[in-house]
Amino acid sequence: MFETAVRKEIDENRQGEALIIEKEGRKPAAGRLLYIESYGCQMNFSDSEIVASIMMDMGFTTTGNYKEADVIFINTCSIRENAEQRVRNRLKEFGASKLRKPGMVIGVLGCMAERLKAKFLEEEQLVDVVVGPDAYRDLPNLIGRLDEGEKAVNVLLSREETYADVAPVRLGGNGVSAFVSIMRGCDNMCSFCVVPFTRGRERSRDPHSIRREVEGLLENGYREVTLLGQNVDSYKWASETGAEAMNFAGLLEYVAEVSPLMRVRFSTSHPKDMSDEVLEVMSRHENICKYIHLPVQSGNSAVLDRMNRTYDRAWYMNRVEAIRRIIPGCAVSTDIICGFCSETEEEHQDTLSMMDHVKYDFAYMFKYSERPGTLAARKYEDNVPEEVKSRRLKEVIEKQQQHSRLRMEQQLGKVQKVLVEGPSKKSDQDLCGRNDQNAMVVFPREEGIRPGDYVHVLAERCTNATLIGKLVQ
Template sequence: MSQPILTLDFLDIPAPTPEAALSAEVRVSPATRTGRQRKLYIESYGCQMNFSDSEIVSSILFDEGFDTIDTLEGADLVLLNTCSIREKAEQTVRMRLSQINGHKKRNPGLLVGVLGCMAERLKAKFLEEEKLVDLVVGPDAYRDLPNLIREVDGGQKAVNVLLSREETYADITPVRLNSNGVSAFISIMRGCDNMCSFCVVPFTRGRERSRDAHSILQEASDLVAAGYREVTLLGQNVDSYKWASADGAEHVNFAQLLERVALVSPQLRVRFATSHPKDITDEVLYTMARHRNICKFIHLPAQSGNSRILSLMNRTYDRPWYEARVVAIRRILGDDCAISTDMIAGFCSETEAEHQDTKSLMEHVRYDMAYMFFYSERPGTLAARKLADDVPLETKKRRLQEIIDLQQQHSAERNARAVGRVHEVLVENFSKRSQEHLSGRNSQNQVVVFPKLNFRKGDYVQVFVHSSTASTLLGEAV
C-alpha cells in the first residue's frame, strides 16, 4: 500500500492557508506510544485548520485511552479529517476510504470514521448510501467522539454533525502531532460569516466565533515554555477576531490579540492566517510594524482581479479597495513585507478580458507566492444555486496555467531581491535534500537553506543569502 505524501509545511516550501486548502496534501499523524490499549491512526487533508483540529481530536481520544500510531497496520480506529473545498479533495478521500475498507475486510474489528468538512457536507450519506465508514463527525462535535465510538463498539453506526455557535475547544490542550518542535498552530476562532459564493466553509464549519483571549495567551506561553519558537494564529478570517469577557469589561480585537501574543516572549515569532481584504485594518499593520517578532508576511486572498467577478463571488470588496489595502501594507510595513494570495481561474461567466484583469493585478502587486486553482463548483454554495458554471474546462486550465507561469516569474523576482542581504532565519529542520544543510524561514516566510555547522532546530541564525531559486534562498551563516 502506498503511503500518502506529507504536507509541505516542514519541507522547503511554505504551507497553504485555510482559504487555500490544497486537496492533494495529506498529513499522517506521527506516533505517540504511551502504552494505551487502543491505537488511533489519523490522516488530515486540506488546510491548516484541519491539521490543528486533528491535534484536538487526538487530545480528546488520548484521554479516552488511545495512542496515536503512524501506520494503518495495528490501528483499532482510523479517522480521516477531510476537506470539501474542491471536488478533487473529496475524490481523494473517497479513493482513500476504498483502500482502507480493503484493509478493514482483512481486519474486521477496525473502526473507520470521517471527520471535518466532508463529514459535515455529506452527513449520513456516508453511512446510508456509500457504507464506507462507521462514524461521521462534524467539526463542532469532536467532544462527542468518545460517546460515538462507544456506540460503534456496541454494533451501531454513529453520526454527529451538529454545528455550534459556541464551540471553540478553548479548554483542550492539543497533542502536537505534526510539529517539528519549533512551530505550532494556535486556533483563535472557528467558522466563517463571509458568504463567498464559491465557498462551502460557512456551511461546513458554521458561524464565526472567537476564542477566549486569555486561553490563547496561555497556550502561547505554554508553547514557549516547551521550547517552541513560532506560532501561527489560525482562523478562516483572523482579522474579524473579536472577543469580549462575560461581564463585558474586556474587549479584544485582532490587532490587540496579535500584540498580546507578540509580548509573550521576544523569542517567539508570530504569524497569522488568513486575512480577508475587507477586514485587515491599519491598526493590524501598525501593530506588525511595532513588533519585530511579528513576521512581515500577509496572506491576502484576492481570488480575482476584476471587480465584476469579485461581486459575483460576494467578496464584498472591489479591485480598487484591494489595491488600496496593498498600498497601505507597503506604506506601513515597507516593500519587504511579503504578500501572498489565492487566485481562482475561470469563475462563472469570466471573460477573457476579466482573466487579463487578474493577470494585471498580479503584475501590479507582484506577490511573493500564490495558491492558484481553476473554479470547482461546490454543491450547496450560492454560486452552485445561482450561477452557471459556464467556462469550459479547457479554458479554465489554460487560464490557470497562465497565472501559474506569471506567478513563478514574480516569485523568482521577489526571491532574487533577498540575495546579497543578511536574514534572521529560524531553523525548523534539515533540508529535505541533505542532512548537512538546515532549512528555516525568514520573517517574510521565504525558505532559507544553509550549511548546518553547529546550529540546531529552534536556533535563530543570521544567514547571508548568496543565491536564490523560485522557491528557496541559499546562504551561509554569518
C-alpha cells in the same frame, strides 16, 4: 507525517477493567491505536490535534501506520471537488485494511463529513462514524456506540464551541512551529465557498486561553505560532460582563508580548477587514513576521461582486498599498480562482494585471470547482469551458513563477534571520528554516545549531521557492 506518541502503560486498576471489557467482546480504549490523516487547510490540521487530545484522554495512542490502527480518522476538506475525490480514494485503501482486520473503525471528520452527513454511511459502506467540526467532544460517546455495534453520526454545528479548554496534541510537527486556533466558523458568504455551511457561524476564542496556550508552547521549546481562523481580521471577543473586549490587533499584540523569542504568524486575512491598526501592530513588533496571506481570488470588480467578496479591485489595491507603506518589505501571498462563472477574457486579464501590480511572493492557484449548496451553484452557471479554465490557470501559474523568482532574487545579498526547523529535505548536510517573509532558507549544517535556534544566513543564490546561503555572525 504523524508522530508516534509514547504508549501509556495501563495501571493495575484499569487492567482489571480491561479484562472485563474484553470478556464482553469489546476491546478496551486503553492500548488502542489511533491514526489520523488530514487534508485541506491549516485549520483541519489544527482540528486533528484537538481530536488526538480527546482520543488520548480515552486511552488511545497515535500511530503513523494506518494498517496497525484500531481507529482510522480522515479529516476532510470540501473546498474543491478533487479534494473530496482524494478522500474517497483514500477511504478505499483504508477499507482494504479493514477487511483484513475485523473490528477496525473508520471515521470521517471535518468539512466533508458536515456536508454529506449521514449520507456518507450510505455512499461509503466501510465508514463507521461521521463527525462534524463542532462535535469532537462527543467522540467518547460515539466510539462507545461503535463498540456496541452501531454506526454513529454527529454533525451538529455550534454557536459557542471553540475547544478553548482542549490542549492539542502536536501531531507530526517539527517541535518548533505550531498552529493555534483563535476562532472558528465564518460569517462571510462568498458565493463559491462551502465553509459557512460546513463550519458554522463565526465565534472567537477567549484571548487569555490563547495566550496560555502560546506560553505553554514556549515553555516546551516552540519558537513560532501561527494564529488560525477563516478570517482572523474579524476576531472579536468580549467578556460576559463586557468589562473586557479585544479585536484582532489587540490579540496580535497580546500574543506577541509573550516573548521576543516567539515568532507570531497568522492566517487567513480577508481584504475587507484588513485594518491599518493590525499593520501598525505588526510594524511595532519585531517578532510578528512580516508576511500576510491576502486572498484576492480575482482582479476584476465584477467577478468579485459575483463571488460576493464585498470588496472591489480598488479596495484590494488600497490594502496592498497600506501594507507596502506601513510595513516595507512585507511579503504578500494570495489565492486565485481561474474560470469563475461567466468570467470573460477581459476579466481574466484584470487578474493578470493585478498580479503584475502586486507581484506576490507566493500564490495558491486553482480552477473554479462548483460546490453543491453554495450560492454560486444555485445562482450562476458554471459556463467557462474546462479547456479555457486550464489555459487561464496555466497563464496565472507561469506569471506567478516569474514573480516568485523576482521576490527571491530581491533577497539575494541580504542577511536573513532564520528560525531553524531541521534538516533540509534534500540533504542531511544542510539545515533549513524560514525567514521573516516565510521564505525557506537552506544553509550548511554547523556543529551546535539545533531546531529552534535563530541564525543569520547570507542569501547567495535561489530557486523560485528557496533561498540558499551561508551562515554569518
